[in-house]
Each structure stands twice: as structure tokens, then as C-alpha cells.
Amino acid sequence: MEEKKKNDIADLLIENLQNSDAEQEASAELVSTASATKDKQYEELSENKIFQKYKIKDIVFLAIITACTLVTGAIMPLLVNVPLFGIIQLGLGLQFSIFPVIGMMKVRKVGSLLFMSIFISCFLILMFPPMALLMVCALIVEILVVLIFRGYKNDWACVLAGTLYMPMTVPFLYMYYNVFYSVSGEEKKAVSMFLGGTHPGVIIGMTIAIVALCFVGSVVGMLIGRELRKAGVLKK
Numbered sequence: 001m002e003e004k005k006k007n008d009i010a011d012l013l014i015e016n017l018q019n020s021d022a023e024q025e026a027s028a029e030l031v032s033t034a035s036a037t038k039d040k041q042y043e044e045l046s047e048n049k050i051f052q053k054y055k056i057k058d059i060v061f062l063a064i065i066t067a068c069t070l071v072t073g074a075i076m077p078l079l080v081n082v083p084l085f086g087i088i089q090l091g092l093g094l095q096f097s098i099f100p101v102i103g104m105m106k107v108r109k110v111g112s113l114l115f116m117s118i119f120i121s122c123f124l125i126l127m128f129p130p131m132a133l134l135m136v137c138a139l140i141v142e143i144l145v146v147l148i149f150r151g152y153k154n155d156w157a158c159v160l161a162g163t164l165y166m167p168m169t170v171p172f173l174y175m176y177y178n179v180f181y182s183v184s185g186e187e188k189k190a191v192s193m194f195l196g197g198t199h200p201g202v203i204i205g206m207t208i209a210i211v212a213l214c215f216v217g218s219v220v221g222m223l224i225g226r227e228l229r230k231a232g233v234l235k236k
Contacts, residue, residue, distance in 0.1 A: 058107045059115065065103035066119035069095055077127055086170055086206035088128070093166045093213040101162040101221030106234045108152040110145070113161050114138045130169075130176050137168035155222050162218030167211045174203070 072095040079091045104112050117138035124131035141161050149157035228234045 052109045054107075054109060054111070054115075058109065058112075061106055062103050062112060062115050063119055065099050065106075066116050069099040069116070069120060070123055072099070073124075076124065084206075085174075085203060086210060089166050089170055089173075089210045090206065090213065093210050094217040096166045097162040097214040097217030098221040098224070100165060101158045101218050102225045102228070102234075104152050104158040104161060105155065105222065105225035105229070108158075110142060110151055112152065113165065114142055130173055133169055133172045133176065134165075136172065137165060140168060141165055155226070158225070159215075159218040159222050162221055163211065163215045166214050167207060170203075170207050170210060 073092050075091055076088065079088045100113060100116055103116055114135065117134045121132050121134050124134070141164050144164065145152065145157050145161050148160070152158050152161070225234060
């Protein structure tokens with residue numbers, strides 16, 4: 001009789017322990033689910049923000065894209081010596097639209113184009129000081145993208161930024177040479193420096209050609225970015 005009672009008590013203890021373990025597992029699963037839901041909600045809220053924090057991997061990727069842009073833009077030292085207005089933008093328009101678009105499709109955060117421009121300017125300013133204006137152009141383009149698309153979530157926002165990025169330097173470059181040389185008293189040098197630099201038809205024609213080339217490069221960059229995303233290379 002006593003042995004039966006002992007067995008019953010033991011069975012009850014085992015059952016209680018099993019129930020307790022089941023409750024703990026259920027509780028842990030609920031906590032895990034709640035935590036995952038909270039993290040997902042926080043991630044969605046972060047993605048909906050216009051201005052997002054940058055991670056180290058974002059900066060590294062943008063630096064790699066910048067290196068690709070600079071390597072493919074190695075013809076710039078040759079273009080500097082060609083006395084034709086807008087020749088630098090025309091020669092660099094394709095690669096300076098393809099790679100930045102890929103970078104923006106990976107790092108879809110406001111400021112990505114500005115970061116790439118800072119990296120690019122650090123190198124190009126040694127060969128051609130006015131290229132520091134790329135940072136100003138990138139800032140203007142970033143503002144336009146924020147106003148129109150509220151960031152780079154849309155692929156066509158990346159295309160718009162890539163299309164306007166290099167052509168935006170044309171008016172700034174024109175102002176640079178005219179204002180700078182006017183202040184220094186060397187107006188004649190500013191006029192004779194570029195073929196067609198004072199001819200409106202040449203300036204407009206070159207600008208249209210640069211915009212068209214950059215648009216083609218941006219679309220190509222978008223298509224490459226989509227293929228890389230399908231392959232898993234441009235995952236977040």
C-alpha cells in the first residue's frame with residue numbers, strides 16, 4: 001500500500017515537472033516570438049525613416065564602389081588636357097553613373113551618393129581641383145531625391161540621382177572658370193581655355209549629350225543592380 005502511494009507521488013511529481021517544462025518552453029517560445037515581432041516592427045520603422053543610421057559594412061561597400069568608379073575613370077588625366085568644354089563630364093559620364101547607381105541600390109540610405117562623392121573628390125581633386133564640386137552636386141541631387149522620392153527605396157530614384165550627378169557639374173564648372181578667372185583678372189584665359197566655352201550651342205549640345213549618356217549609364221547600373229540582387233549580392 002505504501003509502495004503504491006510512493007509510486008503515485010512519484011508519478012505526480014514527474015507529471016508536474018513535465019507540465020512545468022512544457023510551460024517554460026511555451027513561455028520561452030512566446031518571448032522569442034514577441035522579441036522577433038518587436039525587432040521586425042523596429043526594422044520596418046527604421047526603413048520608413050528618411051534618414052537612417054549607417055553601418056560599417058555600408059561605408060565599406062560604398063568605398064569599394066568608389067574604387068571601381070575611379071579605376072574605370074582612369075582616362076581623366078588625358079581628358080584634362082583636351083581643350084573642349086564638357087569633355088571631362090562626357091568622358092566620365094558612363095562610369096560615374098553606372099557604379100554610383102549600384103552603390104545606391106545596395107545602400108538605400110540618404111547620403112550614400114554624398115559619401116561616394118567625398119571619397120571620389122579626395123582622389124580627383126589632386127588631378128583636377130574643380131572636381132571638388134562633385135560634393136556640392138551630390139548634396140543638391142540628394143535633396144532632390146528626398147523631395148521627390150523620400151529616399152532611394154525606389155530603383156528609379158537611384159536612376160534619377162545617377163542621371164543628374166555628373167551633368168550637375170557642368171554649370172558649376174562654367175561658373176568656376178568665369179567667376180574665378182574674372183576675380184583674378186584673367187578673363188581672356190578663361191575664354192581661350194575651352195573650345196566652345198563661349199558658344200551657347202556647344203554648351204547646350206554637350207550638356208544634352210552628357211545627360212543622355214548618364215541616363216543610359218544609370219539604367220544600365222539599375223539593371224546590373226537588379227541582377228546582383230537576384231543573385232543575392234545586394235542583400236541588405
